[in-house]
Amino acid sequence: MADKIATREAYGNALAEFGDKYPNLVVFDADLSAATKTGVFKKKFPDRHFNCGIAEGNMASVAAGASTAGLIPFFSTFAMFAAGRAFEQVRNSIAYPHLNVKIGATHAGISVGEDGATHQCCEDIATMRSIPGMVILNPADAAEARLAVEAAINYEGPVYLRFGRLALPVIFDENYKFEIGRGVVLAEGTDVSIIATGLMVHEALAAREILAGEGISAEIINIHTIKPLDTELVIASASKCGAVVTAEEHNIIGGLGSAVCETLAGAVPTPVLRVGVEDTFGRSGKVPALMEMYGLTAANIVAKAKAAIALKK
Amino acid sequence: MEQAKKAELSRIATNIRMGALTAVFSASSGHPGGSMSIADIMAYLYFSEMNVKPEDPKWEDRDRFVMSKGHTSPALYATLAEKGFFDKELLTTFRQADSILQGHPDMKAVPGVDMTTGSLGLGISAACGMALAAKHTGKTFRVYAAVGDGESEEGQVWEAAMFAAHHKLSNLCAVLDLNGLQIDGPITEVMNPTPHDEKFRAFGWNVIVINGHDFDQIESAFEAAKKCTDKPTVIIANTVKGKGVSYMENQVSWHGAAPNKEQYEQGMAELAAQL
Numbered sequence: 167m168a169d170k171i172a173t174r175e176a177y178g179n180a181l182a183e184f185g186d187k188y189p190n191l192v193v194f195d196a197d198l199s200a201a202t203k204t205g206v207f208k209k210k211f212p213d214r215h216f217n218c219g220i221a222e223g224n225m226a227s228v229a230a231g232a233s234t235a236g237l238i239p240f241f242s243t244f245a246m247f248a249a250g251r252a253f254e255q256v257r258n259s260i261a262y263p264h265l266n267v268k269i270g271a272t273h274a275g276i277s278v279g280e281d282g283a284t285h286q287c288c289e290d291i292a293t294m295r296s297i298p299g300m301v302i303l304n305p306a307d308a309a310e311a312r313l314a315v316e317a318a319i320n321y322e323g324p325v326y327l328r329f330g331r332l333a334l335p336v337i338f339d340e341n342y343k344f345e346i347g348r349g350v351v352l353a354e355g356t357d358v359s360i361i362a363t364g365l366m367v368h369e370a371l372a373a374r375e376i377l378a379g380e381g382i383s384a385e386i387i388n389i390h391t392i393k394p395l396d397t398e399l400v401i402a403s404a405s406k407c408g409a410v411v412t413a414e415e416h417n418i419i420g421g422l423g424s425a426v427c428e429t430l431a432g433a434v435p436t437p438v439l440r441v442g443v444e445d446t447f448g449r450s451g452k453v454p455a456l457m458e459m460y461g462l463t464a465a466n467i468v469a470k471a472k473a474a475i476a477l478k479k
Numbered sequence: 480m481e482q483a484k485k486a487e488l489s490r491i492a493t494n495i496r497m498g499a500l501t502a503v504f505s506a507s508s509g510h511p512g513g514s515m516s517i518a519d520i521m522a523y524l525y526f527s528e529m530n531v532k533p534e535d536p537k538w539e540d541r542d543r544f545v546m547s548k549g550h551t552s553p554a555l556y557a558t559l560a561e562k563g564f565f566d567k568e569l570l571t572t573f574r575q576a577d578s579i580l581q582g583h584p585d586m587k588a589v590p591g592v593d594m595t596t597g598s599l600g601l602g603i604s605a606a607c608g609m610a611l612a613a614k615h616t617g618k619t620f621r622v623y624a625a626v627g628d629g630e631s632e633e634g635q636v637w638e639a640a641m642f643a644a645h646h647k648l649s650n651l652c653a654v655l656d657l658n659g660l661q662i663d664g665p666i667t668e669v670m671n672p673t674p675h676d677e678k679f680r681a682f683g684w685n686v687i688v689i690n691g692h693d694f695d696q697i698e699s700a701f702e703a704a705k706k707c708t709d710k711p712t713v714i715i716a717n718t719v720k721g722k723g724v725s726y727m728e729n730q731v732s733w734h735g736a737a738p739n740k741e742q743y744e745q746g747m748a749e750l751a752a753q754l
Contacts, residue, residue, distance in 0.1 A: 192615065216611065216646070224604045224638035231594065231608025234586075236539065236616065239608075254598060255635075259605055263586050263595040 170333035173364075174272040176308035177329045178203025180315035181240065181270075182210045188319055193270075194229050194241040196222050201331075202242040202272045222247040226255035226267075233265045238319060241267065245274035245328060249290030260324050261297045268318045269326045274304075275415035276443060276460050277332040277365060279453045286448035292420025294326045295393050301346060302392040304328040304414075306367035307337045310390055313344035321346055330365055330415070332453055337368065349396035351403070355385035358471045359403040359410045363389045363422045366413035366441070372464035377471055384471060392422055397429045404436040409474035411439050413467050418442035437477035439470040484527070485694050491561060492522035493753045496723045498557025498570050500750070504743040506574035509582065512733040514554035516658040516691070516718035517625055521558040523697045524623055533563040536590040542620050543609050545594040547602025548627030548656060549583040550735070555592065556580055564591035600633030602626070603653060607643050610651035610711075621705070624653045629661030631672040637682065643711040644683030651711040652704040655679075656691065658720035660731045679713045691716025723750055 185191055185207055192214045199205035199217070208215035218225035222243050229239040241248070248271040249256070260267045271290060278286045294300050303318065303325060305311040311329060318325040343350075352367070353374055362370035367388045374384045385403055389396065404410050410430065412423035423440030430436045443460050457463055495518045503509035525531065529542040546555045553573065560567040565579075572578035579588040583597025593609075596602040606624035613620050630636060643651050655675055663669045672678075679686045685707040689696040697716075704712035720734070721727025724746040738746055 214615075218642060219638075219645075221635075221638035221641070223600075223635050224607075224642055227601045227604030227635070228608035228611065228639075228642060231545075231605030231610075232612040232615075233608070234543075234594065234605075235609050235612035235618070237612050255601055255604075258595070258598045259601045 170335055171308040172331055172333045173305050173308060173311040173329040174203045174331060176311035177270055177272065177315060177327070178206035180312040181207035184316055184319060185211045185214065188238060190236060190238045191319065192216065192232065192237050192239050194218050194225050194239055196220055196225050196243040196247065198243055202270065204242045204270070222252040223255045226252040227259040229267045230259035230265050233267050239267050240270045242270040242272060244285060244287065245271040245290040246285055246287035249293045249326065250287060253293050257297050261300050264299050264323050266322055267324050270329065271326060272329040273331045274328045275330060276448045276456050276462060277330050277415060277453050279331065279456065280450050282450035283447040288417045288443045288448065289420065290328065291392055291416050291422065295420060295425065299323060300393060301325040302328065303346070303390055304364045304392055305390055306364055306388055307334055309336050309338040309342060310344060313342070314390065317344055317346050328364065332365060334365055334368060337371070344390065347391045347394045347396060349399040350388040350390070352386040352388050355383040356407060357383045357409070358475050359385045359387060359407040360413060360467060360471060361387045361389055361400060361403070361410060361422065361426055362413040363392060364415050366415055366462065369462065369464045369467055370413050373467035373471065376464060376468045382471065382475070389422055392425060395425050395429060400426055400429050401433045404430050405434050408478045409437050411441060411467055411470045411474050413441040415462055416442055417445055419445055437474050439474045441467050441470050480695050480698050488522050488526060488694050490754055491526050492519045493723065493750050494561050495521055495554060495557045497747060497750045498560055498567060499553035500724065500738070500743065500746050502553040502556060502570040502573035502580070503737045505571040507737045508574055509553050509737060510550040510735045511553065512660065512720040512727060513548060513551040513627060513656060513658060515722045515724060515727060516720045517551055517554050517656045518722065519692050519694065520625065520654050520697060520716060521554050523694060523701065525558050525562050527698070528701050529623065530620070533591065536564055540618060540620055543593040543606070543622045545602045545606040545622070545624040546584055546596055547606065547624050548599065548630050549596030549602060552582065552584050555584055556589070559589070559591040562591070599627065599630040600635030603636055604639040606651060606653070607639050607648060610643070610648040611646055613650055614648065621650045621652065626653050626655050628655060628657045628659065628666050628672060631655065631675060632670050640679060640682040640684065647709055648711045649708050652701065653711065653713045655713055655715045656718055657715055658718045660720045660729070660734060662734050664731055675715050683710055685710050685712040686715065687712060688715045689717065691718035692722060723753060725749055
């Protein structure tokens with residue numbers, strides 16, 4: 167297998183890379199720069215990295231203020247503290263005035279592993295999605311994470327970027343195109359549409375192989391932008407396949423699955439089964455064991471795909 | 480301060496109070512008490528201290544002001560109107576569905592509003608971000624923020640206080656409007672945030688305590704703030720909530736209540752007599 171790299175690692179590398187090209191790019195962190203990987207940027211641009219200490223609410227509002235004076239601030243902490251602790255500052259200081267602040271939230275989801283439930287944020291997409299005008303990017307691999315960072319820099323307004331702790335294989339090559347709001351068909355199919363985001367894209371691709379072996383044709387869609395959702399693509403794929411499975415490392419309430427259901431219910435009512443954390447908290451453990459325990463696996467996607475197909479009229 | 484300048488600032492402050500009272504009366508809601516207490520500071524900031532261009536409100540080298548105690552938007556709006564950022568007539572549209580003058584300041588809607596505020600504790604942090612950005616980009620503009628005494632019960636105010644001192648934001652000057660009252664009663668009874676001077680000093684700030692209605696003291700404080708080059712300054716302004724309108728002064732009930740027609744007319748008459 168090729169070398170694995172976590173999206174948070176790619177995030178830190180991308181900040182350092184793009185720091186040359188975008189001199190107004192500055193980074194704030196809340197005492198987690200070794201874990202969020204903004205430390206990579208700090209090493210290269212020590213004068214453009216500001217530690218805010220363990221005070222995430224202040225950090226979010228500081229970034230908002232800095233953006234009004236022409237800087238492009240990224241602020242980083244774990245997803246739990248960016249989208250949870252600092253929710254209100256993100257809403258009122260950043261999103262309401264639609265300021266040009268980028269939120270680099272790492273350690274999202276169950277794959278945080280050993281730290282357990284207090285640090286495994288499976289609610290961040292839900293809170294961020296409920297804020298008007300917020301863009302939510304959830305890259306599936308290191309290549310996509312790099313492209314997402316540059317797209318966020320070039321977008322005028324608030325962007326929430328969701329990165330993971332777990333090292334993952336790289337699936338996209340240099341020809342891969344990334345555009346905010348545009349989903350990507352990774353494989354065409356006709357029996358069921360599997361719409362995945364983040365690390366679950368890897369599981370969706372594995373599920374496709376298993377399904378193909380059983381004579382089932384699955385379409386695989388990568389939704390790197392959860393908001394604004396590529397509704398056109400979602401509707402087209404659902405219309406074609408007649409059954410949908412969503413897959414995300416997030417609570418099944420409020421995330422990609424919800425967004426897809428909301429879209430299809432008003433356009434082309436289609437059976438949708440959701441793979442995700444089923445409205446429960448995480449726990450400590452090795453990541454593979456946890457992924458199994460919470461059903462974040464190719465096998466679960468396969469089972470849900472068959473069940474969704476059975477629901478077709 | 481020269482007598483003529485003092486008389487002029489006093490006249491402007493009274494106009495600000497009349498504008499704020501008119502806005503709150505027109506809306507039948509809003510926060511007059513804290514708008515009156517900060518009015519003299521607002522007059523000094525916009526008519527003596529700050530470098531701003533009403534004809535170019537987004538001028539990038541302008542000094543910034545953040546009304547961290549965003550509910551006293553009537554004072555900010557009346558000041559901006561007085562300065563010429565927009566027509567004074569707009570004050571009568573305050574809080575109406577088709578007005579740019581939201582209940583709490585919206586930077587995207589109102590010319591001259593430098594930061595969207597309203598949720599307490601957030602504005603002072605944003606002011607820190609502006610001051611940091613100025614230092615980082617080599618700009619010489621200064622950043623001012625008005626913080627409420629009740630607001631200082633928010634933990635984020637002290638996160639910001641730590642941040643500003645740590646990053647040596649000497650271009651930041653906060654004004655703490657110490658009028659002693661918050662919605663539920665005297666600040667010392669609701670949740671005592673005092674002593675502010677010792678707290679800010681311990682957090683590493685340059686602390687100046689003044690009478691917030693005395694223009695000589697206001698001027699000295701802002702001049703001293705500019706001379707402090709290694710730390711942020713907080714001016715703790717002892718003020719009277721509802722200042723200038725007899726029935727509002729030191730009355731907690733006027734924190735967030737609008738006058739009726741009779742009260743409005745009496746208040747305007749009292750203020751006009753101070754012109």
